[in-house]
Amino acid sequence: MQVDNPLVTQAFASNKLNRSAGDKRDPAFVSVALRTPLLLFVNGAAVCVREAESKTALFWASPRDLERLGLGIYQDQISSQAGSASAAISPYLLGQDSGKWKFALDVTGHDTTIDRIQAAGYAFQELRPLMDKLPASDLATGGQAVALSQWHRNHSFCPRCGAPMQPVEAGAKRACTENARHREYPRTDAVAIMLIESEDGQSALLGRSKSIRNKGILTCLSGFIEQGESIEEAVRREVLEEAGLPVSSVVILGSQPWPIGRGGSCELMIGCIAKAAATELHPDMDEMDDVRWIPKNVIKQVVHASSQPDHPYMGGKGELPSEIDFWIPPPFAIAHHLIKTWAGQTSSPWFAKL
Ligand SMILES: [Zn+2]
Known part of the structure; x- marks a missing residue:
């Protein structure tokens, strides 16, 4: 299914330079x-x-x-x-x-x-x-x-x-x-990043791996795509490994270059929305600090708070509604736009015709 790419305001996209001009072999x-x-x-x-x-x-x-x-x-x-x-x-x-x-x-x-x-x-x-x-x-x-x-x-x-x-x-x-x-040749490492929608379409799975230093954040699960693995297969494997959750359908929404990746690598974040095939979670707590289903009404509130320029991740002193205990990443990240895009839909157009 083809869906317009809504991931338009991410950091490191929109390079104006024309890279195809010139005979570099001279x-x-x-x-x-x-x-x-x-x-x-x-x-x-x-x-x-x-x-x-x-x-x-x-x-x-x-x-x-x-x-x-x-x-x-x-x-x-x-x-x-x-x-x-x-x-x-x-x-x-x-x-x-x-x-x-x-x-x-x-x-x-x-x-x-x-x-x-x-x-x-x-x-x-x-x-x-x-x-x-x-x-x-x-x-x-x-x-x-x-x-x-x-x-x-x-x-x-x-x-x-x-x-x-x-x-x-x-x-x-x-x-x-x-x-x-x-x-x-210069290489780019592919990373799958995914928002998982619950079976009833009313909640999203967010988590925080132990490698994320900011303990006030919950975000989309993600992981490197392995050799010989499709994007969809990587999404299913990562979600099963990190959350113990089987996933059925996977839809690719867009991508974000991430040239300041781990260990000096250049990464390409491939953003997906996927459908859960179960509800019960069995997270790998050696790798993850937290994995939770978050209701859509809560996601909408945290998206609003995390869109503001005083997001603490950017050095600000923003505050969350009292009943919410986590931020999502600010708008420079593809995760923000995946979560925001999902929360902005009353139904799930990505899976309607699958
Ligand atoms: Zn040699």
Whole structure:
């Protein structure tokens, strides 16, 4: 059954860059980075932003900015290695915006550079605290840069022969320095995240795994999709493992990129709504802190409270109605939108024709 994707306001979606433009296989392509703005970042995690009054945006350093900040050294290095096998410092192509190429450049370890940039009024910040500050497209582009950088940092050596690897095709891949046929591609780990509707359609199953640090949260169950497993099979397995509950129908609603995943990984959250095939729960309490059926009228109240900007997960001091003892994640998360979407329906259109 086809349902319109209601998951429209999540963090890390809405990247404006055109990723399909350009022939990245041209060895000279990286020299394009000499003439175009660069997004600087450090440690595979923090991007350079400009904060002006209440407005925060990514800082794209133009060639003139690099000169002004005394960073012409990067242009010299990029220029000398364009088209060669050397990759002492590598700009990674992100895409094209309004005809302009956009690259990211990792300046980790270049402490003088970092000091100069910060002294000029810019800041290196991690993306999580920027989720409610950056414009949606900036956050998505920053996420792309961070994920790509993390992948490069974590793949220094060839997994097939152990030789060093280097970035090729403007950072789109890595190639082995001993055998050019040994190539690695940036990877994304698929995660299924699911709201489970009760048999009578009046309650939803929410829970909290022990890995969630915020003990005031209940959210959708989720888990990595295993090799050789379909999304639907992963939903059924995870719900059975975590809640001891069999699931019948599974409907995929949409997805959210999550480039700040566990251990520096880039994840793709695949959002599903599924129908329970029983009511009784047998949760795995080694893995879960809490698993409960929550009535729809309670879910509606907690969705309203958790949509507010003073959500405690975002550092606010919001309060819940007195009879409710949990929050759901704020609107940056796909879980929020799965729960909100389900609570906003008087019936269950996803299962009506199944
Ligand atoms: Zn190799």
